[in-house]
Amino acid sequence: MLARCYRPKLSVWAALCVLVLCWFYVFPVYRLPRDKDVVEEVLRQGEAWHKNQTGIDLYRKLLTDCCDPRRMFAVTKENSPVGKVLWYDGEFYHSHTVNNETYSLFVQDNPLQLPLKKCAVVGNGGILRHSKCGHHIDRADFIMRCNLPPLSKGFVEDVGTRTHLVTANPSIIEKRFQNLLWSRKSFVDSMKAYGSSYVYMPAFSMKPGTDLSLRAHYALADSSSNLTMLFANPEFLRTVGKFWKAHGVHGKRLSSGLFMVSLALGLCEEVAVYGFWPFSVDLEEKPISHHYYDNMPPYKGFHAMPEEFVQLWHLHKSGTLRMRVGRCPPQEGGS
Structure with a gap:
C-alpha cells in the first residue's frame, strides 16, 4: 500500500526532472562577458592577427561535412526537383512541396564562381560608424551584406559601395515596403544600390515569408533588374543552426550575419568580418547605436548576438577568420 502511494509522487518528480533538464538544454546556464569585459579583451588582443591555414581548412571541412554549403546553401533545380518537400526550418510543422511555379524560379545550381578568394562579410553594427573601413571592404573579391543595409553617400567611407550577395528578411518586405501590395x-529603386548582386531570401523558413519572397522575386523580374534572387535552402539553414548550437550558440535562431559567416567559411579561402559588435559601447566605452544607420534594437530573446560574437572572436584569435572591430587603418600591406 505504501509503495502504491509513492509511485504517483515518483512519477511527478521524474516528469519535473525531465522538464528541468529540457529547460537547461534549451536555455543553459552560462555567464556571458559584460560589455566592459569584451572591450578589455579586444584591446588586449590589439592589431595582432596571423592567418591560420590549418584552422581555415578545418572549419571548411566541418561545415562541408555537416551542411554542404557548395551544393545546399540555395534552393536550386538540382537539389529541389518538382515534388520535393521543403520543410520550413523555422516552423517544423509547415512544408512546401515544390511545384512547377516555384521550380521555375530556382536557379539551376550553385551560381557562385568557386572557389571564392577573399570574402568580406559586413554586418550592420553601430561600431562601423566612423570606422573608415569602406576601402578595406571594397577590396575584397566577394562581399556579403545583411538585410538590405543603406549604402548612401554618407556611409560609403565606413561601409563601402560594392556588394555581391545581400540578404533580405521577409519582415523587411513587410514593414519597409508594405508587403509589396x-x-x-520604392523597393525596386532601393535595390539598385546593390548593383548586379544576388539577393538571398529565406523563402521557406516561415510560412508567411514564402509569399513575400515570391513577390520580391516577381518585382525584380518584372522590372528587368540586374539582381538575381536566391532562396535560402531550409535544410542548409537548419543544419547550420545545429552546428552552432553544438558550439555554444543557443538563440532561437541564428542571425543573418552568422549564416553569412558560415557560408563564407565554407566557400572562401579567406574571410574578413566587419560590423559584428552587439554591444552598447565602443572600444573607448562610449555609447553607440545598434546599427550604423539607426538605433532600432533587435527582438529580445530571438537571436543570441553576444554568444555569436564570442564564437567569432575565438575564430579570430585562432586565425581562422579576421574580425575588424573599431577603426580600420588608412593603408594596409596585407589582408
Whole structure:
C-alpha cells in the first residue's frame, strides 16, 4: 500500500526532472562577458592577427561535412526537383512541396564562381560608424551584406559601395515596403544600390515569408533588374543552426550575419568580418547605436548576438577568420 502511494509522487518528480533538464538544454546556464569585459579583451588582443591555414581548412571541412554549403546553401533545380518537400526550418510543422511555379524560379545550381578568394562579410553594427573601413571592404573579391543595409553617400567611407550577395528578411518586405501590395517602385529603386548582386531570401523558413519572397522575386523580374534572387535552402539553414548550437550558440535562431559567416567559411579561402559588435559601447566605452544607420534594437530573446560574437572572436584569435572591430587603418600591406 505504501509503495502504491509513492509511485504517483515518483512519477511527478521524474516528469519535473525531465522538464528541468529540457529547460537547461534549451536555455543553459552560462555567464556571458559584460560589455566592459569584451572591450578589455579586444584591446588586449590589439592589431595582432596571423592567418591560420590549418584552422581555415578545418572549419571548411566541418561545415562541408555537416551542411554542404557548395551544393545546399540555395534552393536550386538540382537539389529541389518538382515534388520535393521543403520543410520550413523555422516552423517544423509547415512544408512546401515544390511545384512547377516555384521550380521555375530556382536557379539551376550553385551560381557562385568557386572557389571564392577573399570574402568580406559586413554586418550592420553601430561600431562601423566612423570606422573608415569602406576601402578595406571594397577590396575584397566577394562581399556579403545583411538585410538590405543603406549604402548612401554618407556611409560609403565606413561601409563601402560594392556588394555581391545581400540578404533580405521577409519582415523587411513587410514593414519597409508594405508587403509589396500597393507599390513596388520604392523597393525596386532601393535595390539598385546593390548593383548586379544576388539577393538571398529565406523563402521557406516561415510560412508567411514564402509569399513575400515570391513577390520580391516577381518585382525584380518584372522590372528587368540586374539582381538575381536566391532562396535560402531550409535544410542548409537548419543544419547550420545545429552546428552552432553544438558550439555554444543557443538563440532561437541564428542571425543573418552568422549564416553569412558560415557560408563564407565554407566557400572562401579567406574571410574578413566587419560590423559584428552587439554591444552598447565602443572600444573607448562610449555609447553607440545598434546599427550604423539607426538605433532600432533587435527582438529580445530571438537571436543570441553576444554568444555569436564570442564564437567569432575565438575564430579570430585562432586565425581562422579576421574580425575588424573599431577603426580600420588608412593603408594596409596585407589582408
